[in-house]
Amino acid sequence: MENKKIKELIDLAISYIPKSEVKVISKAITFSSQAHDKQLRKSGEPYINHPIEVAKILTGIKLDVSSIVTGLLHDTVEDTIITTSEIKNIFGNEVSNLVDGLTKINKFSLKVKNLKLGENYRKLLLAATKDLRVILIKLADRLHNMQTLRFVDNHHKRISTSLETLDIYAPLAQRLGMREWQDKLEDLSFQFINPEARNSILERLEYLNSKDVNVVDEIRYELNKSFIDENVDCKIYGRIKSPYSIWNKIKNKDISFEQLSDIMAFRIITNSTRECYKLLGVTHRKYSYIHGRFKDFISSPKINGYRALHTSVIGPQNRKIEIQFRSNVMNQIAEFGVAAHWKYKDPKEIKERDTKEYRWMHELLDLMNSSSSQDELIENSKIKLFEDNIYVFSPKGDVLELPKNATPIDFAYSIHSEVGDKCVASKINGKLQPLKSILKNGDQIEIFTSDDSQPSPLWERFAVTSKVKSQIRKFMRSKKKEEYEIFGKEILMNAFKKENIEFSDSAINNILKPFNCKTNEDIFELVGSGSITATKVLKTIYPELKISYSKNKSKSNLPIKLKGLTAGMTYHLAGCCSPIIGDQIVGIVTAGIGVSVHTIDCETLSSYADSPERWLDISWENSSGGRQNSTTRISVTLKNQPGSLGKVTTIIAKNNGNISNINFTTRKTDFFEIIIDIEVRDVSHLNNIIAALRLVSEISSLIRVKG
Structure with a gap:
């Protein structure tokens, strides 16, 4: 065991925990070290280094001694012969319960597959609603695992762990107000998922820093001088936004690097709320205010308790900068999130209160339980988290x-x-x-x-609340129940007729139990919705029957599979919006033609608003292998200079996109416009390519072309 790491942990603990309580931390270090004896991490270091680092991360947010001890013991039950009973006897009920909560979470093989991901959300939140410290310790555990992920040899494992971190842990950190942890988790994940984009952003930031080396100091000096004139004591901090934060804004706002208005941010820490508003006024007098960029999170706090004033102004050298104003207490909550409560109150009092932090967790659990599918569950969870x-x-x-x-x-x-x-x-x-x-x-x-x-299918396009979207989908599904029953009965009657067997309700009634159905109509609905086939029904009623007609061996010429289509239905991807895998989609049924698949925001859908019976709730079927790429189209406006087109094609290739066609639509002296057809796996793949292209300074505009 490394004495240096132990000393660092003890020193951090002593800075805010009474010396009498620090003894139990030393006891836990010895206990954990003996339990993990001879175990090694992927880095080759003794395993005990991991729980010590987790405990150090927890001291950084000044968690109580029980949490620090749990951080040291969190892997003992899962990875060694130690039991929760032993921990209870030595360290007490509180620590035992925390370790047990973490062990239950860790029993999952965490994979970024929707089937597992939804259950992981549930498990994390169920543990957190019992004691919020469980999720904080789990986040610290994940943070250190991400800091050492480079030692994992398996490339797929590094990517899947990073994706899971972005899908689950980073948004949970954000929801809990743990901004520093969120930034670290996101940037560490970004480093493995898209190293080229991250390096490109870092290069651009380095260029800006060399160009504007004195801007941060100049702004800090000017602000400080103005505030001193107002006799207000404050601290001023300047920083550059994280690469992942910049990448996300480029992707989500469809803008280039140059169009970002808040790469540079300043934080003003005052002694009171009143001084926050006073210094905001001083700042607006000093610099030109950017309209629409002011946010008052003091009067309307975020759901995670975050409070501050945000504004954006035009600073020196015509640079756009974001400035935040917080009191000391607000800053504590902004830095440490829910963990800040432990600084001021008894942790037992915190965990028993019905705080906002607990309320959103319960709301999310309710939402997850009401979701009709794993895909819908994940989509709703992300909406609720963000x-x-x-x-x-x-x-x-x-x-x-x-x-x-x-x-x-x-x-x-x-x-x-x-x-x-x-x-x-x-x-x-x-x-x-x-x-x-x-x-x-x-x-x-x-x-x-x-x-x-009655609800219109179009409502789902502009409803924001996850629960509302689920209710609209539920209503649309109920509208189709009767339709499925009629269709299913018709399919069965035809199947019976082909086998020269008389169709009867009594025959169907005899097989309700094997299909877990209560009525014949339930069987008809299953057949009509494509959940079971008519052949399976016949085989269940007549096991010895040899089906006389052969199965259709011809497969759809579309390798992409869709959930929600009735068996035998043909479909085509609508040319008006050209959906690709990952787009939110809806099906429109047309007699004699089949199903047209549209993106949920397709303008054509408004013409079907009065015909809800024609709408199908469909989604892309998850398939890991053998899936054919989709072709989509982007329009790019480029500066007319040597090498610009080469940069575009190189970036697309580096991001595993395949260019199937390039068409020059406009040629001018200064610029030219091109339409590029790209083969991509799905919409996420396309968005990554678009975001990478937006970092190219020669590109002045870029949009996805639908249709």
Whole structure:
């Protein structure tokens, strides 16, 4: 065991934990060291180094002594012969329960497959709702594992672990307000998932730093001078945004590196809330304020408790900069998230309170339990994890909390599902507005209903709340139940006829049990929806029957499979929006033609709004191997200079895209426009290529072309 690492941990603990309690930490180090004796990490180091590093990370957010001890013992039950009973006898109930919570989480083989991912969300959140410290310790464990991931030889393992970190652990860290941990988890994952894009961003940042080497110091000096004149004591910190944060903005906002307005950020820490507002005013007098960039998270805190004032201004050398204003207490919460509560209150009191942190976890668990499929569960979970909230009013003055960008549809369903199902119109601040209008903080909403109304499939396009999307999908599925029953019975009757067997309800009634059905209609629905085949029904009723007709050996010329299609249905990808794997899609049934597959935001869908019976709730079927690439199209405007086109084609190739066609649409002296057809695996693959291209300075615009 390395005495240096132990001394570092003890020194960190003594800085805020009474010396009398630090003794149990030393005891846990010895216990863990003996339990992991002769075990090695992938790096070749003694295994004990890992729990010590996890414990050090936990001291960084000043967690209580039970959490530090648990960090030291977290792998003992899973990886050694130690039992929870032994831990309980030596370290007590509290530590034993925390270790048990972590052990239950770790029993999963964590893989980035939707089937596993959904259950991992549940397991993490169930443990966290019992004691929030479990998830904090698990995050610290993951953080150190990511810091040492480079020692894992298996490339696939490094990628899958990094993807899982981005899908589960980083968003959980964000939800808990652990911004520093979130940034580290994201950047470490980015380093393995897309090293070329990360290096490209770092090169651009290095260039900017060399060009504007004095900008940060200049801004800090100017702000400090202005604040001193106001007799306000504060601290000023300047930083450059993380590579992953920059990459995400390039991808999500469809902008180039040059268009980013907040690469540079400053944090002003004051003594009080009043001083935050005062220094905001001073800043706006000093620099030109960028309209639409001010956010008051003091009066409307984020759901994870984050409070601050955010603004963006034009600084020296015409640089756009973001400035945040926080009091000392706000800064503690911003830095340490929910862990900041442990600094001021008894941890037992914290874990028993029904705080906002616990509320969103319970809401997410409810949402996950109501999701109809693993894909929907993951989609809803991510929405819930990343959403920020707004506050709006009912006509009676009741305050309702909704996600950012929510619409009157979300508001209606938040009142009651029946109000949502029957809503026909809305008033926002006394004026009639479309149901797809985006609500803002402080809006007053009135909903009008009609007993004759029912949800439109289009509502899913502009509803934001995950639960509302699920309810709309549920309604659309229920509309199809009767349709499936009729279709299924027809399929069975034809199958019986082909075998020269008389169809009878009594024959179907005899096989309800094998298919876990209660009525004949349930069997018809299963056949009509494609869940079971007519052949399987016949074989179950008549086991000795030899099916006289041969199975259709010809397969669809489309290798892409879709969930939600009835067996035998033909489909085609709509040319108006050209969907690719990963796009959110919907099917439109046309008699004699089959199913047209559209993206959920396709403008053509509005013409089918009054025919909900023609809509099919479909999705791409997960398939790991043998899946054919999809062809999609991008439009690129390039500077007309040597090597610019070469850069584009090289980046596409490096990101495993295959160019099938290039068409020059415009040629000018200064620039030219090209249309590129690219073969990609899915929409995520395409987005990565687009984001990588946006880092090329020679590209002035780039969009995906649908249709």
